[in-house]
Amino acid sequence: MKHEYYQELLHLSLYGDLEEDEERCLDEHVQTCSDCSTELAELKKLNAVLRQRSQVEVTDQLLDEARRELRVALRIAESKRFSLAEWIERFTFFPMPSVRLAAVSGATLVIGLSLGYLAFHPGEDSQLSGVMPAVGSSMVERTEPRVSGFRFLQQPQENGDVEIAFDLVTPVRLKGNVADNAVQRVLAQALMNEQNPGARIRTVSALAAQVDASLRPDEEVKAALIQALKSDGNVGVRREALKALRKLPIDKVIKDALLYLLTHDRNPGIRVEAINYLDQSVLTDEVRDPDILKVLQERMQKDENNYVRIRAKNVYEEAQQ
């Protein structure tokens, strides 16, 4: 066989991409060809050098950070997705004027019907928004609804059939007490969906005040606090959520969230606060939970931050006594 063929096999051997018979064939050739034997030795040296490349390690923490940042970007993109320009672009995309006309007529009809329906049923809270099933003593004031997030689920057909979706946004002014169930649920929704981190911090602080008052927050509120704790990109929001949850006794959900923080949160201050939270329960059986001990032990050995390691060690040793 041609020498070039073996040269190609030599390179493929560097990448570990040889079939068994090719490898055998190459081995036999190298025994008898000094050029290829020298080339193989050179490639092995090259291999040794290339293995010294320091690579970015794809850890769970890095993946978690990437996912968190993606969520934020998606949230922003979703809010911008159906801007007026895109809405117009969608219409100009239809090639035939008759189809375009059908689409506009269909959309206008649906929007008109929806607005009309709302206009004649202004008093039914539950039909406007799932976040306020009951308003209790709160005072609700609405202004005119507007359409946003318009999109086609099914493009207009030849016969004019079309399926569209859109958000009917009704600006609402809600006045009430943080202890009110309706207010709490709105705050919980805002905590999960609001784009402005400052607003999220104020929201979580308001929720924290309620947690303090009753020690028994609504499950939806608790879930929102835990989600913010685990995935909010803003450290201030995570810290406030942790402060709010610290007022509660540890249960399984909170424990899991704390262990997640200890392992994944990139902010050492948050990790220390998570340990402090566990420290609160040092006299209970909770901290002797093997899951908690395992994570504390891991942190006291591996955490990149010295203070986190010391705190983890203190709490671990205290729990062992």
Next chain:
Amino acid sequence: MVDLDLIQRAKRGDRAAFEQLVFRYDKQVLTIAARYVQSAEDAKDIYQEVFMRVFRALPRFQLRSQFSTWLFRITTNVCLSHRSRRKRHLHTSLEHESDDEHGRQVEGALRDSAATDHHAEKTDLAVHVAKALESLSPKQRMVFTMKYYDDYKIREISEMTGLAEGTVKRYLFSATRKIRRSLKDLIEEQPS
């Protein structure tokens, strides 16, 4: 749930389905990006750009190819177009080594009184290998890192990048030749 169901739901605007779909493949995407670039920040940038493109293009995805094939094609394209920003970062970081991971390693080696010469040499080698990879064209580098550091088969790289297998091999061989030239002195210093 199979990809198809998730895709259909995600196309209708179901965020949870979209996330579920993303989480099936995102570690692989991040790994490809991390092998291609030199910093975690760049890898995350690529990751985000890939899934934002998927998010934007999914409503038009025709299901003529596998979702994974489409996704990895986007990933390699984003890596290739990420070049200019990455080069700028790398230029800065190689000039001021303490800014990047290699720099941190060099710094660490110097700071640590117990650091051995061997460690320092190893770090130095890593910097040279990084520079050699940097000298490759984006396509050479993409194919080389996927093959050498990610261990994909040539057939898989061909599928993921949309390049013919022969072209993949050509890029690999030319990349190897170029790297050998760049690292000539270091290779000669290696024990036989």
